[in-house]
Amino acid sequence: MNKDLILVVEDDASVRNLITTTLKTNNYKYVTADSGAGAISAAATHNPAIVLLDLGLPDIDGVQVINQIRSWSSMPIVVVSARGDDSDKILALDAGADDYITKPFSVAELLARIRVMQRRINVSGQEESPVFVNGALTIDYAAGCAYLDGEEMRLTPIEYKLLCLLAHNVGKVLTHTYITQKVWGSSWENDIASLRVFMATLRKKLENGSKQEFIQTHVGIGYRMNKVD
Amino acid sequence: MNKDLILVVEDDASVRNLITTTLKTNNYKYVTADSGAGAISAAATHNPAIVLLDLGLPDIDGVQVINQIRSWSSMPIVVVSARGDDSDKILALDAGADDYITKPFSVAELLARIRVMQRRINVSGQEESPVFVNGALTIDYAAGCAYLDGEEMRLTPIEYKLLCLLAHNVGKVLTHTYITQKVWGSSWENDIASLRVFMATLRKKLENGSKQEFIQTHVGIGYRMNKVD
């Protein structure tokens, strides 16, 4: 799903312009469609976060567009229509639209209602905290800390960054310069001395008596975290 | 959560009657409240599926009611208000309302918008609790106060906000800027100094002799509330 992308479906060029310029000035990305068929294919290919849908399209009726999209997606659909009758609203809402604004509409209100939809996306789309496990080592990225045999490790910021970097690339050898670039941002030759020191302390903190070899040196190249157990 | 229960908040008896009879004839269960305070406690005790909220209440402003409820629940809130200004709508929607209908409204449309909310509930459907418990600490979001070992804590508004923010993210590290953004709205570098001071006072108020470490510092990153006991 394209988190910031909004699909604008509107056949009237002037209204479409109003909406798109509004979106642009508020830092939204958007794609447009000016027909029902175009709307459906755009929704499928671009997978937008939100659809702004005019009901009065030249080819298909807007309600059918809603039905089509709802057959495979629950993406938020906000109807923006000139039809203000109750029956139109109810038809669209019951077809699966999430909101209904009648023209002429306030730009500020449209933006507010878009924010409502965005909020909804963020709430529902929460994934559980990603956790990395390798032998006795566990990293809880959301909690921002690492555990060794269940005990929380006391790591300094750089140590933690380093550990995460290695963990993200288990089994791969990371060159000195790659590591320093990722951890320090800019890489200048001399940070390699520091890197060595940090590796030493990390190793010390990781050696849990269980003598698991988490970090392996590759002479002249860099370091690697082994997949253990 | 009471799947079919709707909380109707409205101080005008005639409007309230209109809504409740409409709900009754459409086989919804409902409870009513005629004040902001009543609305908040009813929301907490009955845990309704949907809230229909009038903004013009005798005691508290409706937007504050939204804020209160949102401090612990994401239950759908549909504002039903006589205030039709853009600014009112935007304020309410940004505070956390999910929809906004202006009086006089069409009964059929109200029902349709309720159905939209119901559809949403079936999709997401995760339970929330109006009280948070972590070791000796208890927060009653509906009442807006915190207890330590059963004793009510004397917290200033910002301290309370901070504590709620941490509680909502137990076990997760929150960055300085995230916290300042959530608590102060706009985040500018210098608020971090204030943040430190508040953290200090919060910690002092939380240290119950029982030396539970609720708040943990993550150097260079931010803070985290630990799950204790």
Added chain:
DNA sequence: TCAAATCTTTACACACTTTTTAAGCGGTAT
């Protein structure tokens, strides 16, 4: 209007983190 409470700012000491430096170790090639 004043007093009390709350919030912000400032300054400083201190603990912790990071970098630097240097000594020791173990390979490898000359």
Added chain:
DNA sequence: ATACCGCTTAAAAAGTGTGTAAAGATTTGA
């Protein structure tokens, strides 16, 4: 052997972020 090179490790030095107290500013409530 010996000289070299890169790696580890320890310890000192430099640098930073954090906690705390106290004073100043702002808001709240009588």
